[in-house]
Amino acid sequence: MARSEFDRIVEHLREADAERVDRVLFQEKRVVWFEETQAEACLFYDVVHRGCLVYPARPLICRLFGRVEWLPCPLGRPLEQVGDGIEVIRAYARERRATFTEWCTESGIFDFRQFTAGRR
Numbered sequence: 001m002a003r004s005e006f007d008r009i010v011e012h013l014r015e016a017d018a019e020r021v022d023r024v025l026f027q028e029k030r031v032v033w034f035e036e037t038q039a040e041a042c043l044f045y046d047v048v049h050r051g052c053l054v055y056p057a058r059p060l061i062c063r064l065f066g067r068v069e070w071l072p073c074p075l076g077r078p079l080e081q082v083g084d085g086i087e088v089i090r091a092y093a094r095e096r097r098a099t100f101t102e103w104c105t106e107s108g109i110f111d112f113r114q115f116t117a118g119r120r
Contacts, residue, residue, distance in 0.1 A: 002095040005059040006103040009044075010115070012057035018116035024053040025112045043100060060092055 001009075013021050027048065029041040044053040052058060066073025068085035082088060098106070109115075 001059040001061075001100060001103070002092065002097055003103065004095075005057075006098075006100060006107075008057040009054050009059070009100065010107075010109075012054050013115040016053070021053065021116050022113070023048075025115075060088070064088070 024046045025043065027046070029043065029045070029047065030038055031041050031047055032038050041047055042052075044058075045051075046053055052062070061071075064082065064085065065071050066075075066077060066079040067082045068088075069081070070085075073079055104110070
């Protein structure tokens, strides 16, 4: 994700309900998809309530699902397509990107509880 996406997510987490943020960020993210197939869910996926904690601030890759031909909607919903998805990705590729955890480290955030400190 780009730094601007990280900043948007952090701002969203700091403004969101503290109990919900803590509950989702500290959930067990290993989920069973099929009989013997397990996967690690996204850090922001609420495995209990089946939703995204940061949906309003979600990064570009999540916003493109179902909107470009090479990322079909996982739920099979017909959605309006992005005009020039390739150019959107090219512009994004020019930005410096890192994982959420890497941006946290660079920003001095070493414990997810820092997002909700003092708001419980």
